[in-house]
Amino acid sequence: MTGLVRKDFYLSVSMFKSYVLVALVFAMLTFAGIYDSSFFVAYVSVMCIMIPVNLFAYDEQARWDKYAAALPGGRRGVVMARYLFTTLVCVGSMVFSILLHLAAGLASGAQAQERMDLLLSGLIPAAYGCLMNAVLLPLLFKFGSQKGRLYLLLALGLGAGLIFGGLTALREMGLSLSQLEFPLAALPAVGLLALIPSYFVALGIFLKKDL
Amino acid sequence: MTNAIEVRGLCKDYGDFQLRDVDLTLPGGSILGLIGENGAGKSTTIKAILGLIRRNGGSIRIFGREILGDDPSYKEDIGVVLDEASFHDPLKVPQVGRVLSGVYRDWDSARFDAYVERFRLPRDKKIKEFSRGMKQKLSIATALSHHPRLLILDEATSGLDPVVRDELLDEFLAFIQDEDHAVLISSHITSDLEKAADYVTYLHRGRVALQGAKDELLETYGRLVCSRADLQKIDPALLLGTRVNQFGCEALVKDRRAFQRRCPGLTVDPVSLEEIMVFTVRGDGK
Numbered sequence: 001m002t003g004l005v006r007k008d009f010y011l012s013v014s015m016f017k018s019y020v021l022v023a024l025v026f027a028m029l030t031f032a033g034i035y036d037s038s039f040f041v042a043y044v045s046v047m048c049i050m051i052p053v054n055l056f057a058y059d060e061q062a063r064w065d066k067y068a069a070a071l072p073g074g075r076r077g078v079v080m081a082r083y084l085f086t087t088l089v090c091v092g093s094m095v096f097s098i099l100l101h102l103a104a105g106l107a108s109g110a111q112a113q114e115r116m117d118l119l120l121s122g123l124i125p126a127a128y129g130c131l132m133n134a135v136l137l138p139l140l141f142k143f144g145s146q147k148g149r150l151y152l153l154l155a156l157g158l159g160a161g162l163i164f165g166g167l168t169a170l171r172e173m174g175l176s177l178s179q180l181e182f183p184l185a186a187l188p189a190v191g192l193l194a195l196i197p198s199y200f201v202a203l204g205i206f207l208k209k210d211l
Numbered sequence: 212m213t214n215a216i217e218v219r220g221l222c223k224d225y226g227d228f229q230l231r232d233v234d235l236t237l238p239g240g241s242i243l244g245l246i247g248e249n250g251a252g253k254s255t256t257i258k259a260i261l262g263l264i265r266r267n268g269g270s271i272r273i274f275g276r277e278i279l280g281d282d283p284s285y286k287e288d289i290g291v292v293l294d295e296a297s298f299h300d301p302l303k304v305p306q307v308g309r310v311l312s313g314v315y316r317d318w319d320s321a322r323f324d325a326y327v328e329r330f331r332l333p334r335d336k337k338i339k340e341f342s343r344g345m346k347q348k349l350s351i352a353t354a355l356s357h358h359p360r361l362l363i364l365d366e367a368t369s370g371l372d373p374v375v376r377d378e379l380l381d382e383f384l385a386f387i388q389d390e391d392h393a394v395l396i397s398s399h400i401t402s403d404l405e406k407a408a409d410y411v412t413y414l415h416r417g418r419v420a421l422q423g424a425k426d427e428l429l430e431t432y433g434r435l436v437c438s439r440a441d442l443q444k445i446d447p448a449l450l451l452g453t454r455v456n457q458f459g460c461e462a463l464v465k466d467r468r469a470f471q472r473r474c475p476g477l478t479v480d481p482v483s484l485e486e487i488m489v490f491t492v493r494g495d496g497k
Contacts, residue, residue, distance in 0.1 A: 001313070001314070002313035003310045003311055003312060003313025004314065005313075006309060007302075007306075007310040010301070010302055010306050011302070014302075058301075061299070062297055062299045063295045063297060064297055066258075066297070067291065069262070069283075070262075070263060070363075071283075071291075071314050072283055072287045072314060072315060074281055074286065075262075075281060076281065076283070077283070207281055208265070210265060211258065211264065
């Protein structure tokens with residue numbers, strides 16, 4: 001099964017150039033003051049979701065599922081590897097967000113309170129990425145990447161609305177993110193834990209599928 | 212000796228297509244060719260053996276062990292080449308090797324490198340730059356590099372030029388020199404199977420239309436060319452299929468020797484697997 005995770009890693013690296021290019025564009029737009037930094041942060045959560053979706057698309061193109069299920073890990077190995085890699089992507093993006101926000105906080109000379117706000121606002125999109133993956137992965141195993149992309153758009157739209165709406169509502173209520181420190185800090189863990197039941201749902205789907 | 216594959220009463224219902232009561236036996240040290248027209252059920256049979264579809268009935272044994280549910284452990288012994296290339300366009304050959312070294316317990320990197328060398332596969336090119344033949348060779352190199360006992364090849368030689376096909380068939384023949392090894396190969400290129408197969412199973416419309424030792428089948432069956440008047444005199448029980456055209460009649464004879472004893476005046480020629488297939492499909496019901 002480690003081989004299948006390695007395969008996902010190689011494919012993600014092959015997509016890396018495009019991701020970096022898009023990140024640079026967002027960074028430039030942020031520096032130019034067209035977008036605020038939260039937009040760049042949201043990009044991390046989008047990547048968190050896009051990488052698994054693109055992996056499904058690559059697999060379909062190569063008709064990999066059929067072949068992979070004929071390997072010694074069987075169908076269970078295919079599902080497990082995809083969840084393991086997705087978890088690594090989610091954890092990686094969380095770490096990246098935390099580091100990015102800490103660096104931004106230190107560079108801007110933000111006070112402790114502001115730094116905490118920055119950190120939490122960085123964690124939310126990564127946690128959102130995990131939660132969306134927990135919902136999307138079984139759908140991708142069921143319907144494939146073509147239909148899965150439609151669900152992805154829906155998820156992104158709803159999620160972006162929830163995040164930006166929630167942040168605006170908090171601001172209007174005069175609350176800062178740091179006042180919701182505990183529930184927000186728990187979100188990444190909730191996102192990661194949500195992948196566990198999601199795995200069993202996806203496995204159930206994939207075990208029944210005729211390849 | 213234990214058979215490499217034993218399939219009994221295999222059934223799969225897709226609604227518009229049914230695989231019905233397929234029996235198949237592949238003894239060790241031999242190659243079984245699965246032939247049939249497109250959509251006859253060859254790939255469905257292979258998928259059932261590999262556990263890629265849920266069968267509606269029947270049993271499958273691999274090296275004597277019954278395959279039940281989703282236990283994939285028997286797949287360590289199997290090298291698989293499927294109809295379409297299974298490796299991703301952005302990958303390179305060494306990456307494929309590293310991926311599969313984390314999949315198979317007995318992956319042999321030196322052996323894989325040797326096959327890559329022998330098949331003259333470029334290591335620095337992405338798979339998207341490979342020709343179909345190169346992709347198939349890569350699939351075969353991976354299928355052989357983990358010390359499998361059984362090769363399952365679905366249309367592994369289709370779309371390849373005769374030189375490459377010949378090269379690959381030699382590889383399969385070398386593989387079965389060990390009596391513990393066996394090859395199941397599906398193909399609609401019957402000339403390949405005539406060259407390499409020891410046994411043949413012919414699937415037609417989801418059923419086994421014909422099976423047995425290849426040499427025996429080619430020895431037993433024959434092609435009769437005669438006039439309409441001659442054909443009318445022949446007991447239909449002696450024939451499997453007939454084709455009538457403006458120049459005369461052709462028929463597939465079930466038992467060449469018995470036929471010649473009964474009808475000494477008529478000539479029966481040897482038949483190829485392709486002719487057996489064509490007669491059965493086109494002469495079906497005639």
